[in-house]
Amino acid sequence: TQLLEQSPQFLSIQEGENLTVYCNSSSVFSSLQWYRQEPGEGPVLLVTVVTGGEVKKLKRLTFQFGDARKDSSLHITAAQPGDTGLYLCAGTGGGNKLTFGTGTQLKVEL
Amino acid sequence: GAGVSQTPSNKVTEKGKYVELRCDPISGHTALYWYRQSLGQGPEFLIYFQGTGAADDSGLPNDRFFAVRPEGSVSTLKIQRTERGDSAVYLCASSLIPGYNEQFFGPGTRLTVL
Secondary structure, rough: OOOEEEEEEEEEEEOOEEEEEEEEEEOOOOOOOEEEEEOOOEEEEEEEOOOOOOOOEEEOEEEEEEEOEEEEEEEOOOOOHHHHHHEEEEEEEEOOOEOOOOOOOEEEOO | OOEOOOOOOOOEEEEHHHOEEEEEOOOOOOOEEEEEEOOOOOEEEEEEEEEEEEEOOOOOOOOEOOOOOOOOOOEEEOOOOOHHHOOOEEEEEEEEEOOOOOOOEEEOOEEEEO
């Protein structure tokens, strides 16, 4: 069974602070995705990374895929209250199903 | 509609009862997925359909769970003899084709078994 551990599990910060969320596994993934989920809604895709060492930027969010394709990180610069939500990494191992991480609940306060 | 829709949004049932959860995928999407999510956790894969057939049902926890997609569009997840441990949010997702295509998720059905 492929497991994805995320850290931290909970994060409460002030507006304007920077943060990093980590997603780690002992397994290699063909690709890794990051989702954000808000209460009462399904996860929404933020980014897909495919190549080891790949870095992608989405406005204030920076995503990195580890060289060995076993881990990933999400860095948010100058967090805003609108960034509040459950952040999920999810890996694909060549099949069609997603293996989701344990989740990081982020709260950004004014 | 433009997105994946799921009905009902909330379902409360008693232990031992039978429930059906419905998913309407995005029109034209051939792949459909069911996941189950406990509070504050990541979703767990249940079953994946390619067209009308279940291509991977390895995530179904036991034989009380069954899903169908008879015409390759709408899918129904059926749970027999519900147990309190079945309480969770059941998410449906669809993608244009299977593989690395983006999966679009519905809002989920919150199932509570009393």
